Amino acid sequence: MFSDSTLFENDYFKVTIPPGESIVTVVRSSKSFESAAAARAACNPMLTSLDNLGRRHHYLLLDSRQAVSKNDPEYENWFRSFRRDLVVDFPRVAYLVQTVAGQMQAKRLLQADGVFSRADVFASPVFATAYLRNSGATLR
Template identity: 35%
Template sequence: MLEILRNAHYTVTIDPAAQLARVTRSAAPSESAALFEERWMEVSRALDRAGRSGLCLLVDLREAVGRNDPLFEAAMQRVRPAVMSGFRRVAVLVRTTAGALQIQRHVREDGIDRMIGSDEAQLLDYLREGRPRGR
C-alpha cells in the first residue's frame, strides 16, 4: 500500500496490485466549508496523479463527523464529481444508516454510481469485480 496524501482530514493510499485507491476520512472536524472543499480538492489532485482510469475507489467515511448545513452541502456538491469521477467502480464505506442515506442522496444528485455499505469486505468484493480479468 502506497500512501500518496495525508493531511488532518484525509489519507489517500494506492494498492497497485489490487488496483485500488482508498480515501480514508479522519474524525477531525472541518473548521469551515472553504477548508473542507480545499482538503477534498487535495484528495482529487492526489487521485489525478495516481491515474484514476485503472483503479477502483473506496471512500471510508466511518470516522467522519456528518455535516449537512447549506455551506457544507454546497461544497460537497462541487467536489463529489471531481473526486469520484473516472474510476472503474466506486464504493463508500459508512458507519450509520443516516450516513448511507446521505450518500444515496448524493448518488441521485450527481449520477455517479457507487455501492454504499458498512461491510468493508462486501464493498471490496464489489470493487474487485470491477477489475479487468487476468490481473
C-alpha cells in the first residue's frame, strides 16, 4: 500500500518521513479545494497523521510548489484554521514555494497567523532542509 516513509496520502496531501529522520514532509498537490467542507474532509485526516507522529519531536517541511495559488480573501479566511492547525507544535517549519509571488504570499500569511518566528519560506528544497537541520531548535 504505502512505502515505509509514507504516513498519509489523499488527493490533496502526501505526508512522508524517512525512517529515523526528524523532518516530516507534507506535499500539497495541485488539486484545489472546492469548498470549506472539502478542505475539512481532506485536511483532518492529514492533520491527525501529524498528531500521531508527534509534532514536538519533528520539523515540518511543507512543499506547496504544486499547489495552485489562491489569494482571494474569502478563501484565505476559511482556510486560516487549517494553516494554523498544520504548523501547531512543530518547533520549526519550512515552506517550499514555486514563485516569488508565492514567497511573498506565504510570508504574509505566516505573519498574519503569528508563526513567522519559527517558520520561513524557500524556493529551494536544499535551503529549506538546511534551515530545519540548522535551526538550533531542540527536539524534545
